[in-house]
Amino acid sequence: MDARVRQTNACGHAASYYAASSHPQPEYPALTGDVKVDVCVVGGGFSGLNTAIELAERGLSVALLEARKIGWGASGRNGGQLIRGVGHHVERFRDVIGDEGVRQLKLMGLEAVEIVRQRVEKYQIDCDLTWGYCDLANKPKEFAGFAEDAEELRGLGYRHEVQLIQPENIRSVIDSGNYAGGMLDMGSGHLHPLNLALGEAAVAKSLGVQLFEHSAVTRLEYGAQVRVHTAQGVVRADTLVLGCNAYLNDLDPNLSGKVLPAGSYIIATEPLGDDLARQLLPRNSAMCDQRVAVDYFRLTADKRLLFGGACHYSGRDPQDIGAYMQPKMLKVFPQLKDVKIDFQWGGMIGIGANRLPQIGRLNEHPNVFYAQAYAGHGLNATHLAGKLLAEAISGQYSAGFELFAKVPHMTFPGGKHLRSPLLALGMLWHRLKELV
Template sequence: MPNSVALPSDLHPASYYAATRLPHPYYRALQGHLEVDVCIVGAGFSGLNTAIELAERGLSVAVLEARTIGWGASGRNGGQLIRGVGHEVEQFEPLLGHEGVRQLKQMGLEAVDIVRQRIETHRLDCDLTWGYCDLANTPRQFEAFADEITELRGLGYRHALELVTPAQLPQVVGSNRYAGGLVDMGSGHLHPLNLAQGEAALASRLGVELFERSPVTGIDHGPKVKVRTAQGSVEAGTLVLACNAYLNDLNPELGGKILPAGSYIIATEPLGESVARQVSPRNLAMCDQRVTVDYFRLTADRRLLFGGACHYSGRDPKDIARYMRPKMLKVFPQLERARIDYQWAGMIGIGANRLPQIGRLAEHPNVFYAQAYAGHGLNATHLAGRLLGQAITGQVGGGFELFARVPHITFPGGKHLRSPLLALGMLWHRLKELI
């Protein structure tokens, strides 16, 4: 059971989210031996939501977290809850067929609804605000938004969609950098760390046993899996690996299929009401369409949170604020005098084909996994939890099989060379973008 004393703030990486998170209980480290139906490694969104889905279906579940709830990308991301899962899913039509691709797209819409329902049903306090805008960097991108609206309507998308012409852009964003926009009132933004903490509390109420500061030191495979930590072990019929970019060497096969890439965010001081309204008149989450994406939004206390600049080289900038501030000022030069109060980094997990990797290990069929969300993890993790819950309890036709059919290549060069090789690949995409 959780202890009632709040965790000290230094157990979370310094960030705006850590500084503004709600009080929450901590969970003891694993000591001794425990037997459950399912053991989950990782207490981010993937692990927590898989645990919730399984507990609601009547299974006993233990979650092992190396640090603390939401320590990784789940507690450090941009907080943008955006429709869709994967990138350019049409590429999978030769493998999955037209109907399979259509199902992937529909699941990308349903994923946001899973988050919506979880928050609303259980009254999770996480500053949820509806409204998002895709920002076109070129006229061609803006023209493509009309086709996207047509496709979304064909998928049965019920939320308000609105094309924003260049002349109308000042009603959406205080920047002259863009060629138009697409507003989607079915997507939005929130405080991700507070959401993770709320979902952990929900899981605990459902009977899930959560253990923090319990890094896994080894896994013994067999008909039952034994997961070992420094002070204890968990024996379970099923294991779920939900570590994403922080899998490290826990499973070399899965680790080779994911690239941990650095992402960076800054948050300004609280902006005056008039400045905040000028920067973001409708308080939307926003994201541009470049390969090296910029994304930004206002927080509940009217700070501009600005992120992006994903690094594939494996080297983080020494001063994140100094690195990110010029990028922010290209979009919002009116914030020249705004102080930067918070700066932080984190790792996101990227696969070669940019589709989330959800499946089970061929050599160990009682080991399931979910990873590689490529920066769209807030909704995709919740979808992964639903699909894993269905698959582990024997429910067929829920979408798990569709994801599991997609092969994922191992990055060449091992963990030391795959980052530089992908950095070269991304440079090629940026050059094509400029051309």
């Protein structure tokens, strides 16, 4: 076992490779008493942390409340893939935001990765940031689409290397015969997400943000001054930001009705050693295929294969994540049949009906802002959301914020008990179409 990896989980995070290999985690206090700030942020994941950083950098006082531990949710247990883009098929919104709006969404999808790059570099956050990501084509028609994607990136002024990997050369990036080509992007990559979250929490604290853990919000009082109640205290603020995503629950039923919590699952092998790791993924790139039930995988810093996917919309987790995920891994890498699985874990991601991140403010309460529903692409989109929210809250005109706020978002029908089965049926339809 690598010296970095601890087998205990006393830190309060879900048992995962990330929790076992994280940097030391400081204890932030629970909220007690009465606190007055300019902005209260609810949620200690990437949305909340980056909004807090951006606000503090602009001179506002901020208190951040986290119900459990900083990075406890999807921010601290995701696949660690830092991939360009926000939303899925943003051309669908052309009727709402126009041609230029679509172009700006695509540009912001590139900017989002740069925000992470700059934050890591500026504050020297140790999170194993590694550049290189490859889209994998499951079918020849998908590979043909990659050429269009590469041309579009060049038209947007993308400054990083983008290389089409022909089917006959696919083993130069992955030792698997399952794929009909790929597109290698050196401007996207992968990292240790929990260490990024912990590093950003330290940045926020250094900028004067008051961080509170184990401070679940029990009640919100909207008004000219918002009052945010926890079991032992209250925060009074001029502005409120809700950044809870899949874990918003009933804190604001209107917002939570627009987000479906969906389970996503990951396994991590035992350390593979340099030779086998290099054989599997010669470029050490993050990988993702093109199916609805997406597979994504990469190597960790200590040469484990981290393999994820199998998003569940039913609301029921597999009884044994390892037994559920390992056959999927072996379809891609049958050579790993005798390799031990050291870690298995899952968690909830937030998905909206149109798969565009929801960034805006409440119409009836204009001092209440939110960011949620990243549909599995939150690592970069959360950082963009923090910037856009801070611009709007601090009084700067934010064209990006206004653009996102223009797009309407449907409330899932049937309430919280029916929206998961309904979406599960919809996703089944899309998966059946893949077979045609």
